[in-house]
Amino acid sequence: MVNSIPKPQNNPVTLPIIPPDQDRILAAIDVGTNSIHMVIARIQPHLPAFTIVGREKATVRLGDFCKKTGELSEEAMDRAMAALRRCQDVAKSVNAEHVIAVATSAVREAPNGQAFLQRIENELGLWVNLISGAEEARRIYLGVLSGMSFDNQPHVIVDIGGGSTELILGDGHEPRTLSSTKVGAVRLTAEHIKTDPISSTEFYALQAYIRGMLERSIEDLQAHVKPGERLRMVGTSGTIETLVALNAREKFGTVPTPLNGCEMSVKDLRDWVNRLRKMSLSERLVIPGLNERRAEIILPGAMILLEVMMQLKADSIVICERSLREGVIVDWMVAHGLIEDRLRYQKSVRERSVFKTAQKYQVNLAHSQRVAEFALSLFDQTQGKLHTWGEEERILLWAAAILHNCGHHVGHSSHHKHSYYLIRHAELLGFTEMEIETIANLARYHRKNAPKKRHETYRNLTSKHHRRVVEQLHSLLRLAVALDRRQIGAIQSIECRFDAVQRSFQLLITPTQADDPCSLELWSLDFKKGEFEAEYHVKLTPILQAN
Structure with a gap:
């Protein structure tokens, strides 16, 4: 077994045909x-x-x-x-x-x-x-790396948004830490600032709140810094760019264009925080370069940045104008496939994230990989005949196959339902929230009931596209699980033969051991084939072949 996803033989073309060198x-x-x-x-x-x-x-x-x-x-x-x-x-x-x-x-x-x-x-x-927050942080990291070189040196990326702050530690290779904390400039303004200018009581309470919220992320980040390493700070997002621009205008009389590479010291930042806290909104509005919307939220944003820099003992921060987008x-x-060498590790970010989650929940990986291979074999052999799904849906099926039994970590009874919740909250990197929801639902329906509108988990699939993916592909996963019923690798390979006129579907099974009748696997296939037959309107017949 190898920790990779076999490529399909015939991927449907989902993009216009464009010459490879054309912009x-x-x-x-x-x-x-x-x-x-x-x-x-x-x-x-x-x-x-x-x-x-x-x-x-x-x-x-x-x-x-x-x-x-x-x-x-x-x-x-x-x-x-x-x-x-x-x-x-x-x-x-x-x-x-x-x-x-x-x-x-x-x-x-x-x-x-x-x-x-x-x-x-x-x-x-x-x-x-x-x-997810972790996925947001990962893509911020990709964006920053596309705009500046880290030269294998550790950098901390700080992205302060309206609702959350992302902290990333990386050296140009795989990120060491990715975190997202629910402190953002808009959120803090709405929830913690009621006075104008901010009162001393509110200011110090907000400062303590920010410190407490960021504590876990900063501790995790510091734990991944190697002895003797000196951290360099990189700031992205409108809040940090505004602060650096305000500082540059005041100190040098002009704002560099582009702002990329412009630096601000922690001393200057501390001075700005102390000045801004004493100003009312109307006073902040007359600061050159500070528009009304940013003026409303600039103070808590500056306080977040100052807290991060102080905790990490940073002297300065430099701007990178590339980020999430x-x-x-x-x-x-x-x-x-347009990037092959630089950031090559990102090609397998989804696969590695799935395997990491499987390890976390002590999944029987040998069994899960056999199930995944059978599921993908069924997918590939029926593509263009029973379904028209492509590579994106294929990897969702693979991920569900690897993680379908992770619910055993909680308990055997209703483990398919446990699998749903563990996957749903695993923050799988490289996947969108709806893709994670799809993976979780595919795993949830690998046994017992088929998807039904009354099921809350199924209703969480608000996308018609992803709901259809679950409706069609969960039956392939059921068959794949049946093919390794004893979890001993009893079946070596499968071959699908489909007669479109007769709507017959033969599943030719080659056992690993010539004298193994695979009785339990054949019984399980017979038990689980109903969903497949109903979805694709075929009659499935398993046939055991001589090895």
Whole structure:
């Protein structure tokens, strides 16, 4: 067995046929707590590299939750819809090949977040991928690495958003730590600041709160710093860029363009925090370069950054203008084979994350890999005959096969349901939230009942596309599990023969041992084939062949 995903023989073409050296245009949208950002990138596959050729931004404040319900407010959602419509128009005007959108903290936490994403899909035809905090941090890391070299030296990346702060420790290779903490400039302003200017009581209480919230992430990060290493700080996001720009304008009379590489000392930052805390909003508004929306939230954002720098004993921080949106582009380039050498490890980030989760829950990996091989063999041999799913759905099936039995870590009874919850909260890297939901549902339905609308887990699949994936592919996983019923590798290989006219499906089974009748496997196949037959409208007949 090898820890890899076998490639399908015939992948369906899901992209337009474009000459390999021709430039491609891609749009990446970040639906954040404070703002919606879009970058337009010109990808040059022959280098490979990309250049940002356009930007759009709208401050929509999705994080201004309804105080009674904690939901996204109608006003904020309407502002977001208008901003996304504008982004689509711009992307269309430059003939963008794809528009890739991700949503982060505010949508993750709001009770009506999924409903909002469904509204976007229904009204705009735009699919927005909801990503976890850890996945957000991973893509930020990719974005930063695309814009600056770390020279194998450890760097701490700080990204302060409206609802969360991401901390990443890396040296240009695989990230050592990825964390996302629920402290953000919009969140802290709404929940902790009631006075203007902020009172001393509120200021010190907020300072203590930030320190307590960041403590675990910083301790974890410090635990991965090797003796003698000197950390370098990299800042991304609007909050840090604004602070560095304000400082540069005041000290040097001008703001560098681009801001990339511009530096700010911890001493200057501390001075700004002390000044900003004494100012009312109206006084902050007259500071050159500080707009109204940023002026409202700049103080808590500066306090977060100062706390991180003090805890890590950093002297200064340097700006990198590439972050999450650019990371989305890099991730797309990796997924489509446009990056092969640099960041090569990212090609297997999803696989490694799945194996790490399997190890965490003490999965019988030998059995799970056999199940995965059977599931993928069934997928590949029926592709184009019984289904039209491609590589993206294939890896979801593989991940579910590897993790389908992880629920045994909790208990044998109803372990398929335990598997769902463990997978759902595992923060699998490289997957969107809906993809993780799909993996969890596939694992949940590897035994017992088929997917039903009354099941809460199935209802969590708000995407029709992913619901259909579960409906069709869970039956392949059931057959794959049956093929290793004794968990001893009794079956060596399988071959599928499909007669479209007769709607007959023969499953030719070659045993590992010539004298093994594989009675338990054949019984299990007969027991579990009903879902497969019902979904694909075929009659399945297992046939044991001589080895």
